[in-house]
Amino acid sequence: MINYIYQLVNPQFISVKYEDTNIDGKVLVRPKYMSICQADQRYYLGNRDLKTLSKKLPMALIHECCGEVLQDKSGTFKQGDRVVLIPNVPGPECEGIYENYRNGSKFLSSGYDGFMCEFVAMHPRQLVAVPDIPYQTATMCELFSVALHAVKRLDLAAHKHRDTIGIWGDGSMAFMIACAVKAKMPKSRIVVVGRNARKLSRFSFVSETYLTYTVPAGLCIDHAFECAGGEGCYDAIRDIIAHIKPQGTIGLLGVSENYVSIDTRNILEKGLTLVGSSRSGRAEFLEAAQLMKTQRIRRRLGTIIHEDEPVKSIEDIHRVFATDLNTPFKTVFEWRL
Numbered sequence: 001m002i003n004y005i006y007q008l009v010n011p012q013f014i015s016v017k018y019e020d021t022n023i024d025g026k027v028l029v030r031p032k033y034m035s036i037c038q039a040d041q042r043y044y045l046g047n048r049d050l051k052t053l054s055k056k057l058p059m060a061l062i063h064e065c066c067g068e069v070l071q072d073k074s075g076t077f078k079q080g081d082r083v084v085l086i087p088n089v090p091g092p093e094c095e096g097i098y099e100n101y102r103n104g105s106k107f108l109s110s111g112y113d114g115f116m117c118e119f120v121a122m123h124p125r126q127l128v129a130v131p132d133i134p135y136q137t138a139t140m141c142e143l144f145s146v147a148l149h150a151v152k153r154l155d156l157a158a159h160k161h162r163d164t165i166g167i168w169g170d171g172s173m174a175f176m177i178a179c180a181v182k183a184k185m186p187k188s189r190i191v192v193v194g195r196n197a198r199k200l201s202r203f204s205f206v207s208e209t210y211l212t213y214t215v216p217a218g219l220c221i222d223h224a225f226e227c228a229g230g231e232g233c234y235d236a237i238r239d240i241i242a243h244i245k246p247q248g249t250i251g252l253l254g255v256s257e258n259y260v261s262i263d264t265r266n267i268l269e270k271g272l273t274l275v276g277s278s279r280s281g282r283a284e285f286l287e288a289a290q291l292m293k294t295q296r297i298r299r300r301l302g303t304i305i306h307e308d309e310p311v312k313s314i315e316d317i318h319r320v321f322a323t324d325l326n327t328p329f330k331t332v333f334e335w336r337l
Contacts, residue, residue, distance in 0.1 A: 004118040006317065006337065007058040011046030014314050015058070026121035028071040029083060034115060034311075035064035035139035036324045036331045038172075038229070039255075044321050048257065056111050063087035063108050065115040065335075066130065066138035076124040083127040084141040085115060086285050099281040100149070107279060116317070118337065128285045133292050136332050140176075140301045141292065143330075145284035147176035148291075150251050150277035151184050152284070154223060157275050158249035161222045162188045166243065168236035169227030170194025170203070172329045173253055175304055177225045178206050183291055191221060193239070195232070199328050202303055212239070219243050229254030234261060241266050249273040304329035312336045 003021040006014055040061045042048055048056070069081040077083065089112075091104025099105065108114045130138045165181050165188045167174050174192060181190055182205060190206040193215055200209040210216075212235070221244050228236035233256045240250055241263050252274060267274070291297055306327045308320050311334065324331035 001119075001121075004337070005060050005113055006116040006314065007060050007113065008043060009058040011053070012044060012318065012321075014317055016314075017058070021119075021121050023071075023121045025074070025123075027069060027074065027077055027083075027124050027127055029067040029085065029120045029122060029127065030070050031065050031067040031085075031115050031117070031120060031335045032082075033066050033135040033139050034062045034333060034335050035143075036062070036321065037064055037143070039063075040109065040114075041321065041324060042257075059109065059111065060113040060116040061109050062114045062116050063110070064139050064142040066135055066141070067115075067120065069127075070119065072124070074124050077127065077129065082130050082133070082135065082138065084130050084138055084285060084289065085120060085122065086126045086128065086282060087114065087142065088279055088281055089126070090281065098149070100279040116335075116337075125282060128282070128289050130289050130292070133289070133298065135334075136305055136307055137292065137298050137302055139332050140305070140330065141285060141288045142280070143172060143176050144179065144292065144301065145280040145288040146253075146277070147173070147180040148184070148287050149280040149284045150177060150225065150253055151180045153275050153277050154225070154249050154251040155184070157273055158223050159247055161245075164189045164191060164221045166219075166221035166224035166240060167192045167206075167227060168194075168224065168240055169229070169232070169254065170196050170199040171227065171229075172304060173229070174225075174227035175202065175329065177227055177251075177253070178203055179297065179300055181225075182206070183297065191219065193236075196328075202329070205300060215239070215243070220245055221248065223249045223251075225251040225253060227253050230256055231258075237262055241270070241272065244270065244272065247271045247273070249275060252276045253278075305332050306330065308333045310334040310336045 087108040090099035091102040
């Protein structure tokens with residue numbers, strides 16, 4: 001079946017590839033709504049090193065997507081069902097290793113075509129039904145699942161004291177982590193530290209927010225998440241180490257293109273544990289979809305969505321990526337190509 005795939009060939013240059021897609025044993029899904037991730041922007045703008053770009057491109061962008069089932073001969077879904085698409089394609093099973101870290105796993109829109117195409121043919125396990133969640137909000141399921149995975153990993157590694165959880169960062173990932181901690185550790189005091197007062201104002205459901213230069217010297221946290229990323233990684237990790245109690249656990253989620261110096265002396269003296277988290281698997285998607293049935297969580301996630309005009313042409317793709325650069329959190333759009 002001939003498919004139209006909108007690939008990023010070079011930074012800010014998109015071309016259409018026509019591909020005969022094998023749909024045998026797959027569920028046929030029409031992408032309906034998409035959301036732009038910072039990883040998509042890095043590829044689109046060319047903010048990766050040339051060696052990496054040469055290996056990854058050409059490829060279709062976007063891994064945060066929900067769509068409508070067109071056909072499913074397996075009987076798992078009905079025509080018209082609303083589904084979230086899981087971009088992680090797990091490699092061979094390995095006991096004790098999460099599917100998103102297995103050798104041989106693939107991640108769509110990172111070296112493999114993402115969801116900017118006419119239709120997607122996927123295995124039924126790569127889809128999660130979300131009948132009660134609006135399309136716009138359903139695009140948040142992938143990012144929420146990543147946050148839930150990070151909270152799960154910290155929960156398993158951390159000691160039992162959870163009085164105060166710190167989150168460094170004020171972007172979409174920090175917001176999702178705050179939502180996940182609020183849902184999974186409801187008794188914990190949540191403290192968010194960021195650099196942008198406008199963004200911090202959206203974290204109205206946490207206990208306290210601070211700009212980086214207003215953090216009280218006496219603030220003590222049991223565990224923390226670093227969600228700053230980029231050039232902010234160093235400062236965030238340094239400040240977390242300064243404020244965290246002995247034997248605390250730090251969840252690292254911020255991506256930096258450069259190496260980041262870490263204060264190993266204080267990590268050793270405090271006996272800290274660092275846990276890196278990236279992406280998620282089917283289990284977290286199912287959990288995210290279940291939690292998003294709650295109106296309170298849907299409403300909370302909806303506060304960070306900016307819905308742009310529908311995408312009907314390649315020119316519109318360039319438009320939404322430009323819009324996203326000036327959107328404080330998430331840019332969502334309807335896909336009509």
